[in-house]
Amino acid sequence: xxxxxxRCPNDSHGIESQKxxxxxxxxxxxxxxxxxxxxxxxxVPLTADDVFNILRENTNINLSTIYRALSALTDSEIxxxxxxxxxTYVFQxxxxxxxxxxxxxxxxxxxxxxxxxxxxxxxDITSKTGFxxxxxxxxxxxxxxxxxxxxx
Amino acid sequence: xxxxxxRCPNDSHGIESQKxxxxxxxxxxxxxxxxxxxxxxxxVPLTADDVFNILRENTNINLSTIYRALSALTDSEIxxxxxxxxxTYVFQxxxxxxxxxxxxxxxxxxxxxxxxxxxxxxxDITSKTGFxxxxxxxxxxxxxxxxxxxxx
DNA sequence: CTAGGTGCAAACGATTTGCAATAAC
DNA sequence: GTTATTGCAAATCGTTTGCACCTAG
Numbered sequence: 466x467x468x469x470x471x472r473c474p475n476d477s478h479g480i481e482s483q484k485x486x487x488x489x490x491x492x493x494x495x496x497x498x499x500x501x502x503x504x505x506x507x508x509v510p511l512t513a514d515d516v517f518n519i520l521r522e523n524t525n526i527n528l529s530t531i532y533r534a535l536s537a538l539t540d541s542e543i544x545x546x547x548x549x550x551x552x553t554y555v556f557q558x559x560x561x562x563x564x565x566x567x568x569x570x571x572x573x574x575x576x577x578x579x580x581x582x583x584x585x586x587x588x589d590i591t592s593k594t595g596f597x598x599x600x601x602x603x604x605x606x607x608x609x610x611x612x613x614x615x616x617x
Numbered sequence: 618x619x620x621x622x623x624r625c626p627n628d629s630h631g632i633e634s635q636k637x638x639x640x641x642x643x644x645x646x647x648x649x650x651x652x653x654x655x656x657x658x659x660x661v662p663l664t665a666d667d668v669f670n671i672l673r674e675n676t677n678i679n680l681s682t683i684y685r686a687l688s689a690l691t692d693s694e695i696x697x698x699x700x701x702x703x704x705t706y707v708f709q710x711x712x713x714x715x716x717x718x719x720x721x722x723x724x725x726x727x728x729x730x731x732x733x734x735x736x737x738x739x740x741d742i743t744s745k746t747g748f749x750x751x752x753x754x755x756x757x758x759x760x761x762x763x764x765x766x767x768x769x
Numbered sequence: 770c771t772a773g774g775t776g777c778a779a780a781c782g783a784t785t786t787g788c789a790a791t792a793a794c
Numbered sequence: 795g796t797t798a799t800t801g802c803a804a805a806t807c808g809t810t811t812g813c814a815c816c817t818a819g
Binding site: 550 | 738739746
């Protein structure tokens with residue numbers, strides 16, 4: 466996960482992150498603020514391990530702390546959680562433009578699209594099934610442009 | 618997985634399953650035929666464990682045999698593989714009406730819909746991203762009708 | 770002070786793998 | 795006969811959990 470490529474140039478996200486935690490009635494701790502900041506600095510979804518690798522450079526933090534924080538933040542709907550086709554999870558800030566996943570069958574590289582073909586059809590599904598739809602996860606698999614070149 | 622509820626009344630699927638294997642240049646073994654038959658008998662996607670529980674009643678079969686067979690069958694595009702939101706995999710016959718997943722947040726129950734809001738938009742995504750889309754996985758989360766009643 | 774957060778090490782569970790025995794072609 | 799498949803047991807790996815310690819409110 467190329468973190469530096471996705472840095473947010475301006476900063477003072479920390480203060481905002483504290484508000485987010487307060488609003489959710491979660492204790493405001495240094496570690497949680499740092500974790501939320503990771504997502505503010507990133508323009509792609511992150512795994513627990515991504516967050517760990519970003520933070521360990523400057524902080525002592527334990528992977529399980531990250532898992533627990535991500536779980537609490539997802540419960541409070543501050544983050545959303547999506548399952549990738551390999552069974553691992555990625556998280557992103559909720560309310561962000563939501564992104565869907567493009568996985569390359571050849572190289573495994575993951576790309577994201579900010580485009581959702583689903584939203585229009587949710588009412589349709591509710592009326593067909595009686596399910597109240599509160600979220601959705603969509604992943605495409607295919608062959609990325611780079612691999613297409615190589616295969617030729 | 619309520620297998621008996623989903624049984625196909627008529628039968629002689631075995632012979633057809635052998636053809637499928639032959640066409641894919643896979644060795645035709647008893648176990649593989651049995652595994653394919655499971656899918657022919659089921660009208661819902663199955664996990665490796667579902668298949669195991671169905672077959673163990675009448676057969677000696679090992680879970681890893683099932684995993685390896687499912688993997689070979691998926692590679693040969695006889696089955697498709699989808700990842701559920703809990704990170705586990707479900708398989709279904711390829712070319713079947715394809716089904717998308719509805720998971721209830723409350724009770725975890727999984728339901729399937731034979732309705733795909735995606736197909737129309739695939740060309741759109743290809744032109745936007747350069748990805749050649751070969752598959753997709755879509756899962757909805759929400760609250761099932763039963764749980765909605767209970768919550769009231 | 771006290772509920773909740775953290776670190777560490779150990780547990781978990783679905784899936785994968787190495788290897789020797791076996792079956793398909 | 796040769797190669798792929800199977801069974802079994804052990805390994806893998808992302809994620810979760812128990813427990814003692816620590817920190818925010």
